[in-house]
Amino acid sequence: MTTLALLGNEALRFTTDTIVGYVLRDDSGATPEKVNIIALSAACTHMGCLVQWHSADRTFHCPCHDGLFTEDGEVDKRSSLQPHLSPLPQLQTNVEEGRIYVRVPLSKDDSSFC
Numbered sequence: 001m002t003t004l005a006l007l008g009n010e011a012l013r014f015t016t017d018t019i020v021g022y023v024l025r026d027d028s029g030a031t032p033e034k035v036n037i038i039a040l041s042a043a044c045t046h047m048g049c050l051v052q053w054h055s056a057d058r059t060f061h062c063p064c065h066d067g068l069f070t071e072d073g074e075v076d077k078r079s080s081l082q083p084h085l086s087p088l089p090q091l092q093t094n095v096e097e098g099r100i101y102v103r104v105p106l107s108k109d110d111s112s113f114c
């Protein structure tokens with residue numbers, strides 16, 4: 001899907017037939033030998049609108065009702081909808097020879113990621 005070299009420090013949005021999501025580096029706990037990658041569904045857990053990455057405050061903003069999520073997909077404590085939100089679903093990732101792979105659902109009804 002992309003490479004570590006191209007990813008940089010911002011969240012990169014991706015779209016497949018079944019999901020819209022983001023991948024970004026997780027520098028917490030990273031070492032020069034190991035880069036951690038986070039992949040998230042972009043579907044807001046309130047009513048499903050697609051969240052947008054804001055690099056200025058490194059959060060995901062929902063344009064529909066002001067939902068707010070941290071860069072690792074947790075509900076931001078500043079969100080007025082905090083009691084009604086769950087974290088953004090994380091997707092499994094794998095890095096092989098500098099290439100980043102994300103496991104995505106095979107169909108829109110598939111709740112198990114393959």
Ligand code: FES
Pocket residue numbers: 044045046047048049062063064065066067081
């Ligand atoms: S759909 Fe995202 S806050 Fe309502």
